Amino acid sequence: xxxxxxxxxxxxxxxxxxxxxxxxxxxxxxxxxxxxxxxxxxxxxxxxxxxxxxxxxxxxxxxxxxxxxxxxxxx
Numbered sequence: 001x002x003x004x005x006x007x008x009x010x011x012x013x014x015x016x017x018x019x020x021x022x023x024x025x026x027x028x029x030x031x032x033x034x035x036x037x038x039x040x041x042x043x044x045x046x047x048x049x050x051x052x053x054x055x056x057x058x059x060x061x062x063x064x065x066x067x068x069x070x071x072x073x074x075x
Contacts, residue, residue, distance in 0.1 A: 014047060017059065020066055032072055039065055 025036040046058040
């Protein structure tokens, strides 16, 4: 019941994931930075829907995409 009252943006796991994306954005350049900005906007839009099923899927996808991008070198 308590989970229902907490906005998805305020949930710890989502805040951590957003912070990770923002950190990666700040540390990146060029195409990688653009891609991270797009992913952040997309994830924030899903959080704004407050649809728990969509958020669960988007959280898994966003985490996987950030994991992939952390291995993307800026050469």
